[in-house]
Amino acid sequence: MTALDTPTRTNPAPAAAGPTTSRPTGQLHDIGLVFGRELRPVARDPFSVVFGLIQPLFFLGLFTPLLVASSGQSTADTLQWFVPGVIVMLSLFGTSTTGANLQVEMQTGSHERTLVSPLSRSSLMIGRALKEIVPALVQALVIIGVAIPFGFRPDAAGLVVGLTVLAVFCVGLGALSYALALAVKENQWAFWAVQQTLLFPVMLLAGILLPLEGAPGWLEVASRLNPLTYVVDAERALVAGTWDGDAVAGAAAALLTCVVGLFVGAKTMRASS
Amino acid sequence: MDTMIETRGLTKEFRSGKKTVTAVKDLDLHIATGEMVALLGPNGAGKSTALRMLTTLLAPTSGSAYVAGYDVTSDQHAVRRAIGYIGQGNSAGHAQRVNDELVASGRAYGLSRAGSRARADELLESLGLTEQATQKVMTLSGGQRRRLDIAMGLIHSPGLLFLDEPSTGLDPQNRANLQQHVVDLRRKHGATVVLTTHYLEEADSLAERIVVIDHGQVVADDSPAALKSRHAGDRIALTFAGPDEAARAAQRAAAAHPAAQVVQDGTAVDVQVAGGAAMVTGFLADLASSGLAPATVEVARPTLDDVFLALTGRSLREGRTDIRTDARTDITEEVAA
Numbered sequence: 001m002t003a004l005d006t007p008t009r010t011n012p013a014p015a016a017a018g019p020t021t022s023r024p025t026g027q028l029h030d031i032g033l034v035f036g037r038e039l040r041p042v043a044r045d046p047f048s049v050v051f052g053l054i055q056p057l058f059f060l061g062l063f064t065p066l067l068v069a070s071s072g073q074s075t076a077d078t079l080q081w082f083v084p085g086v087i088v089m090l091s092l093f094g095t096s097t098t099g100a101n102l103q104v105e106m107q108t109g110s111h112e113r114t115l116v117s118p119l120s121r122s123s124l125m126i127g128r129a130l131k132e133i134v135p136a137l138v139q140a141l142v143i144i145g146v147a148i149p150f151g152f153r154p155d156a157a158g159l160v161v162g163l164t165v166l167a168v169f170c171v172g173l174g175a176l177s178y179a180l181a182l183a184v185k186e187n188q189w190a191f192w193a194v195q196q197t198l199l200f201p202v203m204l205l206a207g208i209l210l211p212l213e214g215a216p217g218w219l220e221v222a223s224r225l226n227p228l229t230y231v232v233d234a235e236r237a238l239v240a241g242t243w244d245g246d247a248v249a250g251a252a253a254a255l256l257t258c259v260v261g262l263f264v265g266a267k268t269m270r271a272s273s
Numbered sequence: 274m275d276t277m278i279e280t281r282g283l284t285k286e287f288r289s290g291k292k293t294v295t296a297v298k299d300l301d302l303h304i305a306t307g308e309m310v311a312l313l314g315p316n317g318a319g320k321s322t323a324l325r326m327l328t329t330l331l332a333p334t335s336g337s338a339y340v341a342g343y344d345v346t347s348d349q350h351a352v353r354r355a356i357g358y359i360g361q362g363n364s365a366g367h368a369q370r371v372n373d374e375l376v377a378s379g380r381a382y383g384l385s386r387a388g389s390r391a392r393a394d395e396l397l398e399s400l401g402l403t404e405q406a407t408q409k410v411m412t413l414s415g416g417q418r419r420r421l422d423i424a425m426g427l428i429h430s431p432g433l434l435f436l437d438e439p440s441t442g443l444d445p446q447n448r449a450n451l452q453q454h455v456v457d458l459r460r461k462h463g464a465t466v467v468l469t470t471h472y473l474e475e476a477d478s479l480a481e482r483i484v485v486i487d488h489g490q491v492v493a494d495d496s497p498a499a500l501k502s503r504h505a506g507d508r509i510a511l512t513f514a515g516p517d518e519a520a521r522a523a524q525r526a527a528a529a530h531p532a533a534q535v536v537q538d539g540t541a542v543d544v545q546v547a548g549g550a551a552m553v554t555g556f557l558a559d560l561a562s563s564g565l566a567p568a569t570v571e572v573a574r575p576t577l578d579d580v581f582l583a584l585t586g587r588s589l590r591e592g593r594t595d596i597r598t599d600a601r602t603d604i605t606e607e608v609a610a
Contacts, residue, residue: 030381037377041368041409109362113425116328116358117381118350 030120034127038101039134049135053142056090060143063209071211076151083147083154084162084235085208087140088228091170094132096199098174099181099191102128107186125265129174133167155241162238165247169231169254172261179261179268206232227253277433277465278304278327282336285322285489296322298489299336304467306432309459311480312469313577315587319489320469321361324437327467328358341433354382357431361438363418364425367411371402374410375424382429389428396424400454416447423454434458436468440475448472452479473577483577487585497577505579506533507549509556511542511567522565529559540568545579 042048060083067078105111114124140163144154177195184190203209205219206228212219223229234250237243283300286293297319304310312320325331327340329349338345341355365374372393379389397403400420405413413421419442426434436455440448452475458464470476476483477497485493485500493500513519516539523537526544533546546552550572560567581587 033377033380037366037369037374040370040373040377041366044370044373105366107362108367109360110364110366112330112360112362113358113364113378114381115330116353116356116360117378118353118383119381120350 027120027123030123031127031130034114034119034123035130038128038131042131042135049138052135053139056086056139056143057146059086059089060146067210074151076153079147079150079152080240081211081236083143083152084239085232086143087136087163088166088206088232088235089203089208090139090143091133091136091166092173092199092203092228094136095129095170095174096177096195098128098132099177099179099195100188102178102181103186103188103191106181121269122262122266125175125178125262125269126171128178129171130167132174133170136170137163137167154239158238158241158243161247162235165231165234165238165251165254168251168258169228172254172256172258175258175261175265179265182268182272202226202228205229208232227257229253231257275306276303276339276342277306277308278302278338278340278467280327280336280338283323283326283333283338284335285319285326285331286334296489297326300489300491302484302491304465306465307459307463308482309455309466309480310468310482310484311476312467312484312486313471313473313476313581314469314486315471318486320486321437322489323486324435324467324469328356328435329353355431355433357426357429357434359422359426359434359436359439361441363410364422365410365418367409369410370407371410371413371421372397372406375421375428378425379428384429392428392430393424396427400424416443416450419443419447419451423451427454427458430462431464432462433465434467436466438469438471440470440472448475455479473581477577485581485584492584493580500577500580501575502547504583505575506545506547507575508573508579509544509546509549509553510569510571510573511544512569513540513542513565513567516540518565521563522560522567525560525563525565526556529556542567545575 064075064078064082067073067082068075071078102111105114144152144159180194181191184194205212205223205226207223212223215223230246230249230253232250233246234248234253237246237250280300280302283297283302284295285297286295288294300323302323312323314320322331326333326345327338329345329352332346340352343351343355345352364378365371369377372390375393375396376386376389379392380386384392394403394406397406400423402417402420402424405417410418410421419439426436434455439451439455443451455466455468456479459466466479468475468479481496483493483495483497483500484491493504495503511519511522513522519537519540519542523535523542526533526542527535530544530546530552533544533549536543536545544556553570553572557567557570
C-alpha cells in the first residue's frame with residue numbers, strides 16, 4: 001500500500017445543526033449519569049430491594065443460632081463477628097452480577113447505543129458497579145437495624161469507613177464482572193458458570209460464614225492469598241472500632257482489587273471492539 | 274461542499290481460527306455535508322461493518338476514516354459527540370421508562386437536565402409516543418420501540434445520522450413512518466444521513482446517492498436514476514399461451530436484440546434491454562410476423578434489483594436468485610445451439 005496522505009481536516013462542526021453539546025462532560029459527570037440511569041428502575045420499583053432483603057434475613061435468622069451453638073459464644077459476640085460478613089456477602093452477590101445486567105442490554109442493542117455515545121468507557125463500568133452497591137448498602141442498614149436489638153454494637157465511624165472500603169472493593173469486582181460479560185458475550189450460561197465457580201470459593205475462603213481458625217495449612221495459605229479475606233477482616237475490625245493493621249491491609253486489598261478490576265475491564269473493552 | 278465523511282483504503286479483517294475474512298476491503302468513500310447516502314448490499318456484504326467503523330464501534334484493520342472532521346481511531350470521543358446512531362437493535366433499556374431513557378441519553382451528550390427534558394417531550398410528541406412516556410420500554414409494541422430508537426438517535430440533534438438497517442422487522446406502515454422522519458430530519462436540520470439497507474425500495478425512495486457494496490467492496494456509486502440507466506435496461510415482460518410459444522419468442526428476441534438479456538420461465542419471457550420501451554412496437558411486429566402473439570405485455574423501468582443483478586450476477590431478493598440464474602443458463606444454451 002502506498003503511503004496515505006493525511007486527509008485535510010474537514011469542517012468539524014456540521015453547519016446546519018450546530019454544536020450538539022452545550023457543556024463539557026467530565027469523568028465524574030459521566031459516572032453520575034450511568035449510575036443514575038442504572039439506579040432509576042430500582043428507585044421506580046423499590047419493591048425489588050425489599051424482596052432482596054428476605055434472603056439475607058434468613059441467613060441472619062437461621063445461621064446465627066447455629067454459630068452460637070457451635071462456638072459456645074454469646075449471641076451478641078456472634079453477631080459482632082457475623083454481621084460484617086453478611087454485609088460483605090450481600091455486596092458480593094450484588095456487584096458480581098453487574099455483568100448479567102449488561103448482557104441483557106448487549107442482547108437488545110442498548111449497550112451498543114451507549115458505546116456510540118460520548119460517555120467515557122470507564123464510567124460505563126464504574127457507574128454500573130456503583131449502582132449494584134446501593135441496594136446492598138440499603139440491605140446492610142436494615143440488617144444492622146435488625147441485629148442491634150440482639151446485642152450487635154457497631155462503631156459508627158468504623159462502620160462508615162468499613163462500608164467505604166467495601167464499596168472500593170466492589171467497584172473492582174463489578175468491573176471484573178463487566179469484563180466477564182464482554183468476554184463471554186451473550187452467552188448467559190457461561191457468565192453464570194464462571195461467576196458461581198469463582199464467587200463461592202472466594203467467599204468461603206474469606207471466612208465469611210465460618211471462621212477459618214484451626215483450618216488445615218493449605219486452606220490457611222489459600223485464604224491468605226484471597227484479597228477478600230483482608231477486606232472481611234478489616235470490616236470486622238472497623239465495625240468493632242479497632243483501627244489497626246487489619247483495617248489498613250483491608251483497605252490496601254480493596255484498592256488493589258479496584259485497580260486490577262478497572263485495568264482488566266478497560267483492556268477487555270478495548271479488545272472487544 | 275464541505276466533507277462530512279472521508280475514508281481511504283478502509284479495511285476490516287476478522288480472524289476466525291486460521292482463516293482471515295476481509296469484511297471491508299480498501300473502501301474509499303467521500304460523503305459531503307447534507308448528503309443522503311444509502312449503502313446497499315445483501316446480508317454479509319460488509320455494509321454494516323463499514324458503518325460500525327465509521328461510528329467507532331469497530332477499529333479498522335488498516336486505512337483511515339475521518340467523520341465530521343475527526344479521525345475515528347485517534348479522536349473517537351469527538352466523533353461520538355458529533356454523530357447520531359440508530360442501530361439494528363433497540364436503543365432503550367427494557368427496564369427503563371421511555372422518558373427517563375430519553376432524558377438520560379440527552380444528558381450523555383451534554384444537554385442540561387431541563388434542555389434534555391424539553392427535547393425529549395418534543396420528540397415524543399412528534400413520534401406519537403407522548404402517551405407512552407411513563408411506560409416501561411418492555412411494554413411497548415415493536416413499532417413503538419423502533420420509534421423510540423429514532424428519538425434516541427435524534428435527542429441531541431446530530432448533524433450526521435447513521436442508521437443501520439433501520440426498517441428491518443418493521444411493517445410497511447411503520448417503515449413509511451420511519452422514512453418520513455428521516456426525510457424530515459434532513460429538511461429541517463440539513464443533516465447528513467448515511468444508512469445501510471437491503472431493501473431496494475428504501476434506498477430508492479430515501480437516498481439521493483446509492484453506494485452498492487458486495488464482498489466488502491464498492492461496486493457502484495451513483496444516483497438511483499443514473500445507476501438504473503447505466504446498469505440495467507427497461508424490462509419487457511411477456512406471457513404466452515404455452516411454453517413452446519414462449520421458447521420460440523425468447524429465441525426470436527435473443528436473435529433480434531443481441532444486447533438484450535432474455536429470460537424464459539414457463540410461459541413468461543423477460544427481455545431486458547437499454548431503451549426497451551422504444552423497441553417494444555417493433556419487437557411485437559417481429560413476433561407477429563412469426564405468428565407469435567403474446568397474451569400480455571408489460572414494460573417496466575428497471576429497479577435497483579435489476580441494477581444489483583447486473584452488477585453482481587445475483588439478486589438481492591432471497592429465493593429469486595436461483596430461478597433466474599437457471600432460466601438464463603437454459604436460454605443461453607438454446608440460443609447458442
